[in-house]
Amino acid sequence: MFASFKLRSFVLFSIYLLISSVYYFGNKGTVLAEKDSLVDEQKVSTYFLDLLNENDSQVTAKAIHFIDKNWKESYEIMLLESLYFSKSTMHSNKLLKLLEKKTSKNFGFDYDKWFQWLWNKEATYSDVYYHFKAELHKFIDPKFRSYFLDRSNQSIIRLDEVRWGGVFQDGIPPLRNPKMIPATEANYLDGNATVFGIEVNGDARAYPQQILAWHEMFVDHVGEIPVAGVYCTLCGTVILYKTEHHELGTSGFLYRSNKLMYDKATQSLWSTLEGEPVIGPLVGKGIKLEYLSVVTTTWAEWxxxxxxxxxxxxxxGHQRDYREGVAYKDYFATDDLMFTIPKIDRRLKNKDEILAIRLPDQTKENIAISSKFLKKNTIYSGKISTEQFTVFTDKTGAHRVYKTKGKTFTHYDGQSTATDIIGNEWELKENELIDSNGQLLERLPSHNAFWFGYKAAFPEVILIK
Structure with missing residues (x-):
């Protein structure tokens, strides 16, 4: 979600100052009067919020005392998030000492270990956590409050795995109806530049990674169809959705290091990988966006x-350094993660690229195929549910998947022609395979992703490598 690690540090420091100043000027002495053990659970979050009032030692001392004496396992995530946003070393040490005392864990300030420990056991948080999360994050962006407030019955994912990514709502600005130019005018692009290519109703578009990495989303009409192309830079995924009736944007939050979208009408949070609302009033309404194919290739080949x-x-309309490889240079240069996930699967490196194949309307079965494997096996045939498919990988490493209905292909020229077992030649088009007799085989929607993020989102995925 960040264009660099340095930016993350700067933004976090700015937020620390913001939260501290808000509490100092507007929240002095808000700790509830301690009566007995029957404290209103809806107001418990106030104590945890008061932990961030580092300008008033009496307020924080009372909050620490209350939490210590009335401890519940459900308080773990609130104390951890309070510690995460704590600013001063002295204050952080107090909160860490309390957290270690109550959990019997000693991870120090290694937040990745704390979060992984928490996520690998049953969720214990209560409804009060929704209130706490809403009030905590409203000091970062007031729009964040509506994501979580009173939504305990409108969530299908673990709330403690939803983490702020370091930006405001649409702080990474989506490109809405962006200006497109003919290929002949794209003098800024090198032939080897990575582009994300789509074709809808004959309308072919290329979205260079060097631009889209700064915006992470485009919203437009392509082939007269309303669409949103969502780029989760952290998890290496670009997915194209049909978006009738829903105006989507960048929420500023992550789930298992995967970008969460939001819709403007209801402020519901949406899964990028599944195209459905996961927190908010749209949950349970049967909404699931149809997704289309995106191919990752070079500008010259496209x-x-x-x-x-x-x-x-x-x-x-924005001032950015759109040169190739500038955005996320530090992040892409290593296998390190910016935001941890519950478990790391070492069968592939974190950022090894996979091709994701799903048929969400037909089956829960899910296949991830290593891109390195496909580059060595440029024709690969498989089956998902009852659907037979073939993946063709061209000389740039771009993958295209088609529903091949039992047909066997024996040769692919690495460009636009494939030959089946009886000698018929087929032309690879973006949305279908077509032979000389006009027979068509439909494209099966697919997209690339980094292994770690896809496995985190779909723990039961079948890996082929």
């Missing part, structure tokens, strides 16, 4: 296949 393509203009 332009050769689609000479009439349009491509993003540098004139986005």
């Amino acid at each position: 332009n050769k296949r689609h000479p009439d393509t349009k491509v993003l203009s540098l004139n986005t």
